[in-house]
Amino acid sequence: MLHQNTKATVAIISVYWNPLNIQDKDFLKIIEKSLYHILTELKVDHMIICGDLNARCPSTVDTKHQPKVPAEKRGERWLELMALRRCHNLDKTFPNSNRIPTWESDTCSATIDYIFASENLLKLATSFEIIKTEASDHNLLKATWVVKSSWKRRWSEGQNAKRDVRSGGGLPDETAPVKEKCKTGMEVQFPGGYFLQNVWHPISCSMTRYTAEAEINGCLKGKSLHFIGDSTLIQWITYVNKTLPTLKDLNLYGLGWSKSLLKVDVDRNIQIRFQRHGDPFVSMDFHSIMENPTIPEQIDRIGGHQNTVIIFTAGTHFKGFPLHIYIRRVINIRKAIQRLLLRSPATKVILKTENTAWHANHIEAVSDLHGYFQYLVMNSLMKGLNIATIDAWDMTTAAATNDVHPSPIVIENEISLLLTFLC
Structure with a gap:
């Protein structure tokens, strides 16, 4: 599903990883090709990826590990794929959210369902919840985003113009062009950026945070x-x-x-x-x-x-x-x-x-x-x-x-x- 703004397109992608699929590498190659097609051919700027991965990703909270399924390795491979596409686990963005498992049975339970979002969308997310439901053995994952239709960058007039520095904002439009990713060959500027909430923000390009x-x-x-x-x-x-x-x-x-x-x-x-x-x-x-x-x-x-x-x-x-x-x-x-x-x-x-x-x-x-x-x-x-x-x-x-x-x-x-x- 695609949502288009004046200057940005968001793709919402649903994924199901069959637990009986032992060819994990083939499955990941198919997903990687699909994501590459979405980003290049459809010219998508942001992605939300959600679904049942049947895989435990490291650092998630479980009450019991799902038995006889090598989900830990599958989870690591999935996280590496998400890292390459600059997508992050929404569960970790809200550390205070309730941490009940996403799947439960009579004998065991595990966290195997996830919502991942591209980095530019993380700051727009306002909530993330795991809600217990009787309709299925999987619990409900609910995330909320607030997307503004415009994001105006203001400049004061006069000799001493000052930039309006913001910690948040909506999806960019024609009033705020998206900065290209930092790459080799760019000319050094001074000042080159600023720290805001312990994060460096380059003036001339966009930096991706790597912490996990x-x-x-x-x-x-x-x-x-x-x-x-x-x-x-x-x-x-x-x-x-x-x-x-x-x-x-x-x-x-x-x-x-x-x-x-x-x-x-x-x-x-x-x-x-x-x-x-x-x-x-x-x-x-x-x-x-x-x-x-x-x-x-x-x-x-x-x-x-x-x-x-x-x-x-x-x-x-x-x-x-x-x-x-x-x-x-x-x-x-x-x-x-x-x-x-x-x-x-x-x-x-x-x-x-x-x-x-x-x-x-x-x-x-x-x-x-x-x-x-x-x-x-x-x-x-x-x-x-x-x-x-x-x-x-x-x-x-x-x-x-x-x-x-x-x-x-x-x-x-x-x-x-x-x-x-x-x-």
């Missing part, structure tokens, strides 16, 4: 990620590893906190590598000179592929050195990226600018004044490249962090922006 394990797994599946930088990228990897317990460490026998890292998920073919960005690198730990290549050298060693992602940062460890050293390094990074994209245009390159930080000691050498000069140099020399930029300087400034290692809220939003660029 299944969503992140679905995005990273099959990808090889190369992190090149400093402890701020280790903070990213630590956050992802806590969210994805299926990632396993391989011991590379390095020394100190800046040692090389390798984490893998064999089942989903996910590889995450970290290597420091080479000298200058301020650390009290010993390391091998033979394993201390610069960012350009590391990029030149990567062949590249459509599933290869390179994330790099450089800044904090350069503050105590003359600026011309940093300029020379960034010029060489630019040349290395040009060579990489020439031999493998499908490789995705992500720049993370340095964080703001407050240092009580040696403030003349490592203050944010030097960091800001480096921030301007990096943005200027990276212009014109088909890469994506996560403006950590802007985000940490907006979040008013005084630590080179910001809070998990900032990290969560940086990871969401990273995954938006990738998927």
Whole structure:
């Protein structure tokens, strides 16, 4: 069923997953093709997917598990499919909703019925209920949306015009054009966005939030990620590893906190590598000179592929050195990226600018004044490249962090922006 507004179309899709269907992968392929057809051929902007999946998805509440049905695995596969299509379980959007099972029999009960909605519709949902009924062994799922016919973006006139920042709104129409998804090649803007209710909102594009394990797994599946930088990228990897317990460490026998890292998920073919960005690198730990290549050298060693992602940062460890050293390094990074994209245009390159930080000691050498000069140099020399930029300087400034290692809220939003660029 389709509902059309002046600028948006909503598809309401009903799904039944036969519990006797043992060919789960074939069923998911059919659903995926159908969803792709709905999104592309019918030009649908938003989706509501509901039905009986006969599958327990992780983190749902049951009083008893349904016996002799491998529903847990089916549920994980379904969640990965929903994550790829930016659809989320409405049950988790309303944590205070009653949590009775959706299916009950004389001997057992389970949550196997769901309502999923695309991300843009989640903020318009006003209620979600599971209502007990005697008409069937399945309980009734009820969700309510309030959809406005227009969403006006107002601007005040005069020299100091201010944007009307909103936390909600209805489906967009001609007065509020839909922002395109953040993607590589976009020019860096300043200011790049704002925080509202602990969520980063880019000005020039739309960011998708990735917080659930299944969503992140679905995005990273099959990808090889190369992190090149400093402890701020280790903070990213630590956050992802806590969210994805299926990632396993391989011991590379390095020394100190800046040692090389390798984490893998064999089942989903996910590889995450970290290597420091080479000298200058301020650390009290010993390391091998033979394993201390610069960012350009590391990029030149990567062949590249459509599933290869390179994330790099450089800044904090350069503050105590003359600026011309940093300029020379960034010029060489630019040349290395040009060579990489020439031999493998499908490789995705992500720049993370340095964080703001407050240092009580040696403030003349490592203050944010030097960091800001480096921030301007990096943005200027990276212009014109088909890469994506996560403006950590802007985000940490907006979040008013005084630590080179910001809070998990900032990290969560940086990871969401990273995954938006990738998927």
